[in-house]
Amino acid sequence: MSLPKLKLVSLEFASTWNDAQADLCVVIADEGDFSEGRVSSPALAKLDADVGLVISELASLKDFEGKWLQAAATLSPSKTLAKRVLCLGAGKKTDRSPARARQIGVRIGEEVAKMGAGKVSKVVVNGSSRLFTDVDLAAQMAVGVRMGTYKYPSLNPSDDAKKDLETPAVVTFAHASASDAFRKANILSESIDACRLLQDGPPNIVTPKYVAENMSERAKAAGLKVEVFGAQKLRQMGFNAMMAVGGGSANEPQLVVVEYVPEKYTKTIAFVGKGLTMDTGGYSLKPAASMVGMKYDMSGSAITLSSVLAIAELKLPVRVIAIGALAENMIDAHAYRVGDILKTLSGKTIEVLNTDAEGRIVLADALHYAAKTYAPDYMFEYSTLTGAMVISLGHVAAGVFPFHHDGIGALVQKASDATGEGVWLLPTFEEYGDDVKGTLADLNNIQNTAGSAGSATAAQFLKEFVDGKPFAHIDIAGVADANQAIGYPRKMSSGYGIQLSVEIARLVADEK
Ligand code: BES
Ligand code: ZN
Numbered sequence: 404m405s406l407p408k409l410k411l412v413s414l415e416f417a418s419t420w421n422d423a424q425a426d427l428c429v430v431i432a433d434e435g436d437f438s439e440g441r442v443s444s445p446a447l448a449k450l451d452a453d454v455g456l457v458i459s460e461l462a463s464l465k466d467f468e469g470k471w472l473q474a475a476a477t478l479s480p481s482k483t484l485a486k487r488v489l490c491l492g493a494g495k496k497t498d499r500s501p502a503r504a505r506q507i508g509v510r511i512g513e514e515v516a517k518m519g520a521g522k523v524s525k526v527v528v529n530g531s532s533r534l535f536t537d538v539d540l541a542a543q544m545a546v547g548v549r550m551g552t553y554k555y556p557s558l559n560p561s562d563d564a565k566k567d568l569e570t571p572a573v574v575t576f577a578h579a580s581a582s583d584a585f586r587k588a589n590i591l592s593e594s595i596d597a598c599r600l601l602q603d604g605p606p607n608i609v610t611p612k613y614v615a616e617n618m619s620e621r622a623k624a625a626g627l628k629v630e631v632f633g634a635q636k637l638r639q640m641g642f643n644a645m646m647a648v649g650g651g652s653a654n655e656p657q658l659v660v661v662e663y664v665p666e667k668y669t670k671t672i673a674f675v676g677k678g679l680t681m682d683t684g685g686y687s688l689k690p691a692a693s694m695v696g697m698k699y700d701m702s703g704s705a706i707t708l709s710s711v712l713a714i715a716e717l718k719l720p721v722r723v724i725a726i727g728a729l730a731e732n733m734i735d736a737h738a739y740r741v742g743d744i745l746k747t748l749s750g751k752t753i754e755v756l757n758t759d760a761e762g763r764i765v766l767a768d769a770l771h772y773a774a775k776t777y778a779p780d781y782m783f784e785y786s787t788l789t790g791a792m793v794i795s796l797g798h799v800a801a802g803v804f805p806f807h808h809d810g811i812g813a814l815v816q817k818a819s820d821a822t823g824e825g826v827w828l829l830p831t832f833e834e835y836g837d838d839v840k841g842t843l844a845d846l847n848n849i850q851n852t853a854g855s856a857g858s859a860t861a862a863q864f865l866k867e868f869v870d871g872k873p874f875a876h877i878d879i880a881g882v883a884d885a886n887q888a889i890g891y892p893r894k895m896s897s898g899y900g901i902q903l904s905v906e907i908a909r910l911v912a913d914e915k
């Protein structure tokens with residue numbers, strides 16, 4: 404049950420690009436590096452000399468002026484450093500965010516993929532822009548390169564994709580002092596690729612069991628503790644809510660728990676992810692068009708389970724529990740119904756008024772289990788929870804609802820600023836909670852007032868199951884796939900959340 408192999412490009416780092424003998428060299432320049440059709444910055448002039456003065460030639464023709472995402476490609480006359488030169492514009496100096504750096508990287512990756520990994524097998528990247536010279540930004544650019552070359556391996560063996568896999572391109576960043584940042588970029592990229600492969604896999608392959616087995620394999624190989632609870636065990640343990648949601652599927656629910664315990668730590672984090680490998684809506688059936696893309700409803704689990712591997716490889720001094728709550732929301736004689744009252748693991752009861760609001764039901768048990776079993780200092784939960792989130796923030800940022808702790812919202816925001824994985828803090832007024840209070844049961848699984856604040860009321864529902872622990876609910880419904888935020892692939896999965904989780908873990912590890 405291994406993931407398909409995916410190594411379209413490998414990232415390497417060298418202190419200089421002299422004698423690179425590459426098929427392609429990429430130069431990242433700012434608008435400010437030019438004036439009146441000439442190269443004006445000494446840093447760019449030096450790179451220009453290295454590539455046989457083609458940059459100043461392109462500048463004099465006004466083919467390249469460093470404008471944002473402007474691209475100009477040419478042959479290199481010197482043929483010593485590289486056969487081709489690609490100039491990429493980083494724009495004005497005013498916008499210097501990690502997301503912008505990543506966007507340039509994605510662009511490089513897409514170019515390399517377009518040229519063909521077989522044809523362009525050796526690429527070097529250098530630049531005068533601070534998006535490149537700043538170590539952290541360059542590392543973000545490197546992550547973008549991997550994102551840009553990603554593609555889901557073809558299921559047709561005669562396809563070109565197979566050839567690409569056999570000849571991965573090597574992309575070398577020529578950067579003076581950056582080996583650590585790039586080591587981290589490679590680790591993050593591995594984790595992002597693994598996350599995306601799980602996200603993009605079709606739901607007839609990526610079932611709860613597939614995710615569980617794949618994760619066990621990867622976690623064990625990394626020396627981490629992993630537990631998988633199948634249907635029988637979950638029923639025995641009292642995961643009635645999760646079992647109800649998965650009841651209509653031949654692919655039984657699975658709870659995957661990966662634990663990373665470093666030698667030294669003071670804090671424990673629990674990351675919990677929604678893992679619906681397919682969400683048809685159940686008897687509250689989704690309309691046909693809304694069902695498309697619901698294989699991505701397991702993205703929360705893909706994030707939590709993939710990011711813990713990166714956190715472990717980076718050896719961050721914080722204990723991390725990553726949980727994937729996996730099930731499939733389908734219809735058959737055993738499927739749960741509208742009107743059912745479920746007794747959750749916590750003892751609280753839920754009246755099901757819409758079987759399509761299944762994520763919160765699965766999470767009710769998973770969150771309670773995490774809170775009670777591990778007594779974490781912080782809990783973060785990722786879910787493609789509500790369509791209302793897409794209405795509020797589109798595909799640009801995730802919504803964050805902080806509970807039971809004054810600083811947890813700021814912590815997520817700080818991680819977002821550092822990584823360029825966009826978030827927006829949203830309100831947690833108690834009144835939203837009143838709207839999910841039940842009459843026959845403790846809670847209703849949809850809000851009582853139709854059409855009002857669907858994401859905020861869902862958040863209130865979840866916070867009932869975390870046993871008062873500091874908790875941030877992160878609704879990724881809009882960003883898990885087809886992301887429109889800066890620096891993300893526009894097609895298929897996004898891998899959003901891996902960097903956010905790793906940075907959250909780093910920030911918590913830094914707390915005394
Ligand atoms: N998985 C969906 C939410 C979703 C919608 C994710 C669109 C990504 C894109 C979730 O299970 C769902 O169906 N939620 C319902 C809740 C409603 C019935 C209260 C929704 O948002 O319509
Ligand atoms: Zn649903």
Ligand code: ZN
Binds near residue numbers: 682761762788
């Ligand atoms: Zn769902």
